[in-house]
Amino acid sequence: MTMKKKDTLLILWVCRFDAVIHFAGLKAVGESVQKPLLYYNNNLIGTITLLEVMGAHGCKNLVFSSSATVYGWPKEVPCTEEFPLCAVNPYGRTKLFIEEICRDVYRSNSDWKIILLRYFNPVGAHPSGHIGEDPRGIPNNLMPFVQQVAVGRRPALTVFGNDYSTKDGTGVRDYIHIVDLSDGHVAALQKLFDGSNIGCGVYNLGTGKGTSVLEMVAAFEKASGKKIPLVMAGRRPGDAEIVYASTDKAEKELNWRAKYGIEEMCRDQWNWANKNPWGYGTPDSAN
Numbered sequence: 001m002t003m004k005k006k007d008t009l010l011i012l013w014v015c016r017f018d019a020v021i022h023f024a025g026l027k028a029v030g031e032s033v034q035k036p037l038l039y040y041n042n043n044l045i046g047t048i049t050l051l052e053v054m055g056a057h058g059c060k061n062l063v064f065s066s067s068a069t070v071y072g073w074p075k076e077v078p079c080t081e082e083f084p085l086c087a088v089n090p091y092g093r094t095k096l097f098i099e100e101i102c103r104d105v106y107r108s109n110s111d112w113k114i115i116l117l118r119y120f121n122p123v124g125a126h127p128s129g130h131i132g133e134d135p136r137g138i139p140n141n142l143m144p145f146v147q148q149v150a151v152g153r154r155p156a157l158t159v160f161g162n163d164y165s166t167k168d169g170t171g172v173r174d175y176i177h178i179v180d181l182s183d184g185h186v187a188a189l190q191k192l193f194d195g196s197n198i199g200c201g202v203y204n205l206g207t208g209k210g211t212s213v214l215e216m217v218a219a220f221e222k223a224s225g226k227k228i229p230l231v232m233a234g235r236r237p238g239d240a241e242i243v244y245a246s247t248d249k250a251e252k253e254l255n256w257r258a259k260y261g262i263e264e265m266c267r268d269q270w271n272w273a274n275k276n277p278w279g280y281g282t283p284d285s286a287n
Contacts (some may be wrong), residue, residue, distance in 0.1 A: 019061035019192055020054055021185055022047065025094070028140035029069070032091035033237045043094035044101075051105055060112040063188045064102060067095045068120045068174070068206070068243055077210065078246035081118070081202050088240065099202070106200040113198045115188045120174035120206035120245050122181045124265040125272035132272030133178075134279030142213060143175075143220070147269055150226040151277035157228050159213055161235035166242060170213035174206035174244035177260035177268070181205055187256040206245030207258040216262060223266035224274070 025043045026032070032039040047064075054060065069092030071079045087093040099116050106112045123143040125132035139145040148154045162169040184205040192198065211219075217228050251257045 017057070017059045019063065019189060020050070020059060021063045021065075021189070022050060023065050025065070027067075027091060029089050029091050029239060030140060030236050032089055032094075036090035039090045039094050043091075044097055047098050047101065051101070055105075055109075060109070061192045062102070062112070062114045063185060063192070064098065064114065064116050066099055066116045066118045066202070067092065068118050068204070068245065069240075070096045070099065070118060071240075071243060073240045074243060077242055077244050078208060079204065079243065080246040081204060081249055089237070103200045110199070112200070113192050114200040115191060115198065116200065116202040117184060117188060118202060118204050118245075119181065120176050120204070120243070122178050123175045124177040124179065124260070124268045126179065127268050127271070129268075129271040129275040132269070132276060132279070134276075134281070142173075142216060143265075143269055146217060146220050146228055147273035149228050150220065150224050150270065151273050153277070155229065156231045157217065158231045158233050160233050160239065162232050163235075164241045166212055168212050168214045171239060172210040172212045172242040172244065174209060175211055175216065175262060175265060176206050176258055177265045179268075180207075180258040180260055183259075184250065184254070184256050187250075187254040191254055201253075203250040203254060204245040204247055205250060205256075205258075206247055207261070208245055208247045209261075210242060210244035211262055216266070219262045220266040220270065223263065224270040 024046060026039050054062065068079065069089065070085045070087050071083055072086035072088040072092065074083060085096055087096045102114045102116060106114055133144050135141075135144050139148065145154065145157055149157050159170060161171055164171055166172050188203070217230070221228055247257065
């Protein structure tokens, strides 16, 4: 649509959005324990505002980035989508509360279609080495910290907890390649528009396999050829012992399945780190 007035050309773009993928949110477990109000304000209020804006503009298709933290400390593994929900830290509770908000929104208006994707532990980088994770400040997650040690930005990796009841005493998680995770979102979007009666559905996105911290470090050392010095520390408040996914539902209903293992995750993470040792910044800008 164009309008012309006194030699001034105004171009008005009328945009219509069919769906929203909601990635935004603070996500560090330890920080959430220290600053719970920051997390409740950012994650909850931000999502409520988004839902209000979507409703006001008639866009009622949503894919929400939830988290495996909603399972808390599961009594058994793998975690299925039907497991009892009991988040054990403020970050996890924001994800759990948002899931409940989404269910209430759907119950209030069945025009909504919402898919909740419970991420397990995304890692890796794009295979090209041009796109990767570059957290500001001290990384809160394992792999970015490992890669910064490997390129010499940090002296050692701190392992929080080596006295868990696991194969080597360190925590076990389900790590998923970021490319597989991205494909999961494409599958979720396709599900929103395939005519299915979705309501407010939930799916795990993981590999279905548990990997310990020390196993992941060993895999990264093999991929990079670098030795990762370790410093053992106590457990972090709010961390679970063993968490990994059942992915049967996503495989069946989304026709999605993770393709990559920890070898590919470490390979691509190292490719990114080796090409971009200071991330998107410079030695002067990194901290």
